[in-house]
Amino acid sequence: MTTLVIGANGQIGKQFCELAHQDGVAIRAMVRKPEQAEWFESRGIEAVIGDLEGDMxxxxxxxxxxxxxxGSGPHTGPDKTLLIDLYGAIRTADIARDKGLSRYVMVSAIRAEQPLEAPEKMRPYxxxxxxxxxHLESAGLPYVILKPGRLTDDAATHGFTDVLEDSASQSITRADVAQALLHVVRHxxxxxxxxxxxxxxxSLDELIR
Structure with a gap:
């Protein structure tokens, strides 16, 4: 089974690709530019050029x-948020369904269902x-949506919770999100x-059964 990783060149994407490759999971990293593909190919990871705003x-x-x-990233405007985080995700879900793929795993965000309660700059995202x-929930293919809290660059802790009151900072490391993705792909x-x-x-086994 081969997993297509969209956003492979991002901070979580790269960590997940490395973990999955080391674990023997067959993955294909989708990147926008040939020079981005070199990082993956040098590690023995298959890469393909594709564009969320174009041909993919x-x-x-x-x-x-x-x-x-x-993700469109923190330094872009609402236009890229619409094209990448919204329309890009919708397009890929529809393509996955139409091509008969078995599952779609989305990295979303905690409290995404309450956008008006987010800081003003974060509301479009x-x-x-x-x-x-x-859209994914009604697209007609199996899905898993992971909703991380505030992301940090600390080392993986391998400890998790889904209870807000059990996390004083309501944060999670990007490395732990990558671990959670690998757990889902393994199951x-x-x-x-x-x-x-x-x-x-x-543990992830306790959290995601």
Whole structure:
């Protein structure tokens, strides 16, 4: 089974690709530019050029599931949020369904269902995530939505919770999100679930059964 990783060149995407490759999981990293592909190919990871704002259907050929961890980034405007975080996610879900892929794994955000409660600058992003999640839930293919809290660059803790009160900072490391993605990919029986991800005291087996 081959997993297409959309957003592979991002901070979570790269860590997930390395973990999955080391674990023997067959993955295909979708990147926008040939120079980005070199990082993956030098590690023995298959890479394909595809653009969330353009041609990308070919990247899905021969894949069985999708991991979507793409994002427009904090330095872009609402226009890119609409095209990448919203429409890009919707397009990829529709392509995955139409091509008969078995599952779609989305990296979303905690409290995406309450965009008006987010800081003003974050509201377009949260609204995009909310709409993309809702589209995925009704797209007609099995899904898993991971909803991490505030992301940090600390080392992986391997400890998790989905209870807000159990996480004082309501944060999670990007490395732990990558670990959670690998756990989901290893367990194809996990379907049609949305899971809040925070650092805590539980194992992934306890959190995502």
């Amino acid at each position: 259907e070919h990247a899905f050929e021969g894949c069985d599931e999708v991991v979507f961890t793409a 949260m609204a995009a995530k909310f709409a993309a999640d809702r 194809p029986e996990i379907n049609n679930r949305a899971v809040t991800l925070l650092n805590g005291e539980r």
